[in-house]
Amino acid sequence: MKMKTKFPKVTLFVQCLVNGLSPEIGDAMLKIFQKLNLPVDCPLDQTCCGQPAFNSGYRKQARAAAERFIRIFEGAEVIVSPSGSCAHMIRRYYPVLFDEAPRWRARAEAVAAKTFELTQFLVDVLGVEDLGARFNGRITVHDSCQALRGLGIREQPRRLIAHVAGAELAEMRDPDRCCGFGGSFAVKYPEISAAMVDDKVRTIMATDADVVTGVDLSCLTNIQGRLSRLKSTVRVMHIAELLASG
């Protein structure tokens, strides 16, 4: 495995959902970086990037979260998160939060510039596509909105999957269509959200895939919730879990 760039250390930003709901995704990330011989750090005092507050309009609270995040992570060489929407929050909106505080804004920009979503980091920064993983099954990819439109992540997960031995990629119809999660949208407007995720799982099931994967656990939790309710056998796996398989 040749890398374009060498980093002394990768600092993980775990994302609240991964930390609480699916710690195995964090384990998978550790395994991936171990394979790449990259030392990993993971600050224990990390919490939330502030995205839920920001998306709900609570900018003061989001700013407090951002300040804390910046203090904890600004010493890192590179910050990697298994979540497209968290990475997007930091990259796109942290600087905006400090529009009226130039010194904080500069710190926010510095942190934003070295924060990456996992597949973006692997493919675009490290130039690694083959992680020597093996997974037997048919896989379909859901494009998470913030990752896709905010960070331009479309090809990265697909290229990585192409190198997973035994994996077969089966594209769903409209993989870039929103799954209907939208943070608090899913609980504030449950009927609309349910109709959207219902469309999404139908397109997933139509591919006959064994696994649906993606780069954001929030979308995947939504999709998994609906698949489970419909008693579907399609398994939901975060891309990190796939890449750490075998």
Place this chain on the structure above:
Amino acid sequence: MNTIRPEDYTSAARKALKDRVLQKALADFQDRLGKGTARAYRELPEGLGLRQTAHDIRMQAVENLDILLETLVENIRENGGRVIFAKDAHAAVTACIDIARRHEVKQVVKGKSMVTEEIGLNPALEAEGIEVTETDLGEYIVQLAGESPSHIIAPAIHKTREQVGRLFAEKLGIPYTSDPPTLTRAARKALRQKFLTADMGVSGCNMACAETGHITTVSNEGNIRMATTLPRVHVAFMGMERVTARLEDHDVLFRLLARGAAAQHMAGYVSYIGGPRAKDQVDGPDAFYLIIIDNGRSKILADPEFREILYCIRCAACLNVCPVYGKIGGHSYGSAYSGPVGAVVTPLLVGIDRAKDLFLGETLCGACKDACPVDIDLPRMLLALRARLVTGDPTWQSSGGRLGEKVFYSAWSAAIRNHRLYEGIQRTVGLTQKTLTGTDGMIHSLPYPLKGWTRSRDLKPLASKSFLSRWKEIQ
């Protein structure tokens, strides 16, 4: 049908979700047009960067609006047209009624115009005893049905041809048929009569040009050209932001408008109208009026965070890709403007508190921004509206968020600033969830406020040990 009711968003959306005909119509329509537009952009000889050029053109125009409007007005007056500035909907409607009275107008034919929907022109003219006929086929269908348009450029997409067949049988007295060409011919016959007898034509204005002093209108049915040429009087309405400096700007904008609106390279009919019939001309009205409407736009102009929405050219490309619009349809938005653009512009026109569901009820997926021919950052403004809802802002009729939610985010803010407290809360939740978890290892039912989630979805419970706890152990 011009009642503005953004408050009914949730109930209207529920109704739309149960309407199978509408669901299929929306899905087919978005599949065709949303994808068609993306394709049409990719085929642009200048590449996707043309959207940025268009963005800059609109930005420059909006930044120099005062000068451009002055120039436009001077040039239109020179061409023999008359211009009226209307500060609000009432002033605009009154001006039109005055013109109608002065010219003894009995019958009006209209080209499609969203701004006249915004100001409620039709019912006001009808109250004066004036007969108003919409001449865009979709708009005509909607008018006959006593409904309002559900899409900016495809007003009747919520109706099937069978429904239109029954409507025409009842209103136009033709034998029932669901054959589109036969129905179109019937509408054409009925409308032709109206065109020939109307005294006044009313149109919108897709974009005005300051240096030439004209307005440009586009249609695919030729009806706007008829409505603005045949009657004695032409009254055009324009939102005050719909002007650019140069004629060259129109070239860029109209090529993009056609792509955004209908995945076309150019609309079927593009008309440049610059005043009444000149002495050496055979066709055209005796009198031409342009009513320039503010109705809240200068307030938007004054707010740097929302000014960008004035770049909008009302093509509806954002509606054609929005996954929320694709489920709830245009009527749920409760105003003339639906979809992502409606979710931004309606709250700015009628007040943030009243229309909060419009900007909260979007997923921030960003498809609208990618589809916008002038690259407007709609998600940024949806977020900005949410922030104004929370902080409160009397300028935009926002009284400042809900108490329960405020308490929640204050507590959240305290928790995330203390990682031990944060872990502790997670652990406590982890303990309470045991009773909620089913034999399949999933949670099937949650109390308020998460009840909405489990109505149609399960939820994975929290892990017994968080990743950070595991990490701490292996260090």
